[in-house]
Amino acid sequence: MFADTFYEAGKREKRLAVVVADISPAGSIQKFREDFPDRFVNTGVSEQIMIGMCAGMALRGLQPFAYTIATFTLFRPFEFVRDDLCYQNLPVTVVGIGGGVTYSTLGGTHHAMEDVAVAGAIPNLSIIAPCDPAETKAATLWCADQTRGPIYLRLGKAGEPDLTEMATPWIFGKLRYLKQGEDLCIFSYGPIMKLALQVATACEEKGSSVSVISVHTLKPLDREGIANALSRHKRAVVIEECVPHGGLAGQVKEIACDERMDCPIHAFTLRDEFIHCYGSHADLLAAHGLDLHTILTRLQG
Amino acid sequence: MITTLEQRFDVAAGRRRCLRYRQRILEISQQVTALHVAPAFSCLEMVDLIYHGLMRNPGNRSHAGTPDSFLMSKGHGCLSQYVILEELGVLANSDLQRYCTPIGQLGAHPDFGVPGIEASTGSLGHGMGIATGMAYADRIKGDDRAVFVVLSDGELQEGSTWEAIMMAANLNLHNLIAFVDLNDFGGLARMSEGHPAFYPVLDKIQAFGWEAIEVNGHDAGAMYEGYCRRSRTQPFMIVGKTVKGKGVSFMEHVPIWHYRSPNKEEYAKALGELGEVSS
Ligand SMILES: Cc1ncc(C[n+]2csc(CCOP(=O)(O)OP(=O)(O)O)c2C)c(N)n1
Numbered sequence: 001m002f003a004d005t006f007y008e009a010g011k012r013e014k015r016l017a018v019v020v021a022d023i024s025p026a027g028s029i030q031k032f033r034e035d036f037p038d039r040f041v042n043t044g045v046s047e048q049i050m051i052g053m054c055a056g057m058a059l060r061g062l063q064p065f066a067y068t069i070a071t072f073t074l075f076r077p078f079e080f081v082r083d084d085l086c087y088q089n090l091p092v093t094v095v096g097i098g099g100g101v102t103y104s105t106l107g108g109t110h111h112a113m114e115d116v117a118v119a120g121a122i123p124n125l126s127i128i129a130p131c132d133p134a135e136t137k138a139a140t141l142w143c144a145d146q147t148r149g150p151i152y153l154r155l156g157k158a159g160e161p162d163l164t165e166m167a168t169p170w171i172f173g174k175l176r177y178l179k180q181g182e183d184l185c186i187f188s189y190g191p192i193m194k195l196a197l198q199v200a201t202a203c204e205e206k207g208s209s210v211s212v213i214s215v216h217t218l219k220p221l222d223r224e225g226i227a228n229a230l231s232r233h234k235r236a237v238v239i240e241e242c243v244p245h246g247g248l249a250g251q252v253k254e255i256a257c258d259e260r261m262d263c264p265i266h267a268f269t270l271r272d273e274f275i276h277c278y279g280s281h282a283d284l285l286a287a288h289g290l291d292l293h294t295i296l297t298r299l300q301g
Numbered sequence: 302m303i304t305t306l307e308q309r310f311d312v313a314a315g316r317r318r319c320l321r322y323r324q325r326i327l328e329i330s331q332q333v334t335a336l337h338v339a340p341a342f343s344c345l346e347m348v349d350l351i352y353h354g355l356m357r358n359p360g361n362r363s364h365a366g367t368p369d370s371f372l373m374s375k376g377h378g379c380l381s382q383y384v385i386l387e388e389l390g391v392l393a394n395s396d397l398q399r400y401c402t403p404i405g406q407l408g409a410h411p412d413f414g415v416p417g418i419e420a421s422t423g424s425l426g427h428g429m430g431i432a433t434g435m436a437y438a439d440r441i442k443g444d445d446r447a448v449f450v451v452l453s454d455g456e457l458q459e460g461s462t463w464e465a466i467m468m469a470a471n472l473n474l475h476n477l478i479a480f481v482d483l484n485d486f487g488g489l490a491r492m493s494e495g496h497p498a499f500y501p502v503l504d505k506i507q508a509f510g511w512e513a514i515e516v517n518g519h520d521a522g523a524m525y526e527g528y529c530r531r532s533r534t535q536p537f538m539i540v541g542k543t544v545k546g547k548g549v550s551f552m553e554h555v556p557i558w559h560y561r562s563p564n565k566e567e568y569a570k571a572l573g574e575l576g577e578v579s580s
Contacts (some may be wrong), residue, residue, distance in 0.1 A: 022455060022487040044458035044487055044496050045425050071424065105333070105401040107408040109376065109423030276412060279403035287403075 001133035002095065002140055002155060003027040006065065009144040010036060015063045016144055019043060021050040023068040023097075026158065047076040054092045055084035063091060063144065065153075069103070070096030070112035074119060074152060085150040086124045092150050093143040099129065099154035099190060100241030101275060101284045108274045111284075112154075117246025119152040120219050127218040128172070129154040131193035132163040135216055138170035146172075156191035163193055164214065173217045175225035181209035185233035187226070187252060189215045192241040192285065198292050199239065203299070215248055226255050230263040237266045237299065241285065244269045268295055310354035310525040318353065319345050322384045323548050323575050325397075329380065330562040333401050336409060339546035339558035341380040343518075344451055344482040347541055348373075348381045350521045351449045351480070352389070355528060360391040360417050367446050370419055370435055374428020375453035375482060376410040377560075382417070383407060391417040426459030428452060429479065433469045436477040436536075451480045455487040457502065463509070469536045470510025477536040478528070479511075482518060484545035488559050503540050511536050518543035549574055 007028035010016040017039040018032070024042065033040040043050045047068060054064040066073055073096040074081060085092050096115060103110040119127050128143070128151060130136040136155060143151050164170075167178045178193075184203055188196035193214060200210040213229060215222070230236055230252075238249040249267035256265060271288045278284075285291060289298075322345055330336050351371060352359045358368040373382050383400075386392040392407070392415075399405025406415050410423030420431050432450040439446040456462050469477050483502060485492050492499045506513040512531055516523040518541020531537045545559070546552030549571040563571055 020489075022458070022489055024489055042489060042495055044492070044499075045455040046458045046460070048460055076424065105335075105409050107410040107412055107421070107423055109410055109421060276406075276414070277403055278401045278405065278408040283403045 001136045001158070003029040003032070005137045005140040006144070007032045009141060010039065013063065013144060015061065017041070017057060017062050017064045019050050019054050019057075019064055019066050021045060021047045021068045021072060023072070025067060025097075047072050048080050051077040051080035051094070052084055055080075055088065055090055058090040058092050059088075065093045065095055065143070067095040068097070069110065070099045070115050070154065071110055074112070074115055078118070081125070081150070082122050086122045089124045089149040091147055093153050094150065095153045095155060097155045098157060100156070100192065101270070102157050102191065102281055104281045104284045105278050107278070108276065111275060113270050113275070114243045114246070115152070115154060116218055116240075116242045116248070120246055124149045126151045126220065127154065128152070128216055129190040129218055130216055131188070131190055131214050132160055134162055134164050135170055135214065139216065142172050154190060160191055161194070163197060167214065170216065173220050173222055175222045175229065176214040176216060178212040178214055179210065181211045181233075183208040183210065183233060184235050184237065185211040185213060185229050186237045186239060187213050187215050187229075187248060188239040189218060189248065190241055191281070192239055192290065195285070195290065195292065195295075196239045199237070199295050202292065202296055218248060221251055223255055226252055227259045227261070230256055230259070230261045230265075233263060235264050235266070237268065239268045239290070239295070241290070242269055244272055266299060268298075310350065310521060312522040312525075315346070315349055315353060315521045318388075319349050320575060322349065322381065324572060325384045325387070326380045327563065327568060327571055327575075329397055329400055331568055332398070333562060335560050335562055336380065336401070337377040337560055338380070338562070339552050339555075340375065340378040340453070342547045342549070342552070343484045343543045343545045344375065344378050344453075344480070345381045345547070346519045346521050347451055347480045347482060347524065347539075348385060350524055351451070352385045354521070354525055355478070356447070356449060360386060360389045367444055369447045369449065370432075372420055372422065372428045372432050372448065372450040373411050374422055374432070374450050374456060375425065376422030378451070378453070378482070379409075379411045382411065386417040389417075425453065425456045426461040428456070429462045429465035429469070432477055432479070433465045433472070433474060436469070436474040437472055439476055440472075440474065447476050447478060449478050449480070451482060454481060454483045454485065454492060454499070454502070457481065458487070458496070458499070466506065466509045466511065473534065474536045475533050479536065479538040480518070480524075481538060481540045482543050483540050484543040486545045486554070486556065486559070489556060506538050506540065511538050513538040513540060515540040515542065517541065519547055
């Protein structure tokens with residue numbers, strides 16, 4: 001979805017360019033490369049100059065996207081992202097694929113367990129984490145013509161299901177209700193939204209009325225929207241594929257504290273531990289207690 | 302001082318082992334949807350030579366003397382290492398049967414703590430720095446150990462690799478031996494097409510203060526001879542020209558085999574081709 005959307009946007013907007021580091025989006029990027037060879041650069045396995053070149057191109061008025069696996073787009077060239085893009089506040093989109101632990105057979109060197117926390121610590125850097133192809137499309141289009149500054153666009157992998165057909169429209173910086181209820185409110189973002197929806201269905205079967213909210217923009221965070229949701233539900237749950245510190249869960253609790261709200265908040269996050277295990281994406285999440293059974297048990301207890 | 306085993310390396314035996322290893326890697330490929338077959342086939346002769354011809358006490362199996370070290374800097378090529386560790390008895394057969402499953406301990410990249418694995422790699426461009434640190438530590442501790450490291454050509458696109466190459470030369474770490482798997486491919490395309498300034502490689506390495514030779518990276522005899530002739534005053538590198546996917550015609554030089562498992566028919570065809578070579 002990212003590649004198709006980028007191709008369409010790039011056809012219209014001649015300032016769009018993509019710089020990859022030996023990892024390329026499948027699908028229409030090949031077409032983009034053929035149609036606009038000057039605006040496609042592969043640096044090879046050189047992530048630092050991938051970011052550096054994006055900065056230089058942005059300083060010349062282009063609108064570049066950097067693209068590779070999340071650990072290599074954000075962690076490997078971290079200080080280049082910080083100084084070249086964020087400190088200079090350039091409108092470059094840093095695309096990280098396989099955010100969280102999507103690459104479930106590739107081991108710890110390929111897990112971006114702390115990407116949201118790390119990105120969230122840098123001033124000026126916005127973070128968008130779409131939960132399905134439709135959100136990826138909306139976010140990509142938004143990034144393609146924004147002038148605000150650097151963005152970390154955190155994607156999962158291709159072939160994810162659509163989850164947001166019934167949702168309110170996607171607006172940068174605003175929460176999005178995938179379903180509206182009254183008792184329980186579930187905040188989530190990214191590919192783990194599938195699990196959040198399963199939890200919602202299970203709770204509904206037990207008679208609860210449940211809201212599910214996509215917090216696709218993690219920075220700037222819609223504090224007002226979160227406070228509002230906390231005030232209108234009896235309980236809140238955060239389900240996120242991120243380490244416990246620096247992600248969404250801590251910030252939701254902080255908002256509740258700042259606003260003196262007493263809505264209980266249950267946090268389900270990755271643990272503060274590396275994962276030395278392999279298998280499906282679901283297997284890895286379950287290794288840190290992020291599975292339907294564990295979440296329901298803890299919610300009942 | 303490094304005291305190398307200067308016994309002759311049995312090239313024919315090495316060829317027989319590599320055939321078995323290729324068959325075993327293909328067998329494992331049938332358990333999972335994707336694995337790095339072509340990257341492992343590309344560096345197999347190098348890894349085999351290091352374990353069976355160059356390392357003293359590989360896998361730390363005897364208690365007589367400290368073992369030499371092996372780092373798979375191109376971590377995604379680790380199946381080549383796993384099958385050798387299996388044969389050496391360092392890894393169990395069941396470890397490979399459980400490759401990439403929740404009940405196993407082996408994933409698609411080497412993980413520190415697994416028997417025979419001395420560093421977690423998988424992010425490219427880390428191995429050379431770690432190897433330089435190990436070789437330096439061995440020197441100041443007075444340990445007679447050599448450090449062998451296998452790099453991909455893609456890793457020579459990372460600045461970090463060149464930082465380490467320069468530092469190892471500054472330190473005259475002649476106990477550091479590197480092999481570059483020069484197959485002209487990254488994950489996407491040929492280096493020679495997209496990145497012509499990448500070449501020549503050998504001159505660059507030598508200009509950075511290493512002793513280096515360039516030979517056919519599937520020719521264990523040539524690599525062995527070059528290794529024995531090294532002068533032992535500087536870090537030493539063998540730039541091995543290789544074929545990504547070596548041994549299976551439809552995998553050779555074809556980028557999709559970077560990370561893909563053959564289906565049933567492809568598997569049978571690949572095994573057939575390997576068999577023909579051996580007979
Ligand atoms: C720092 C880093 N960037 C990107 C990747 C993703 N990646 C895995 S293998 C590979 C390239 C493969 O080419 P090469 O390194 O030359 O290895 P070989 O051709 O021997 O398989 C890439 C880009 C990575 N593992 N680490």
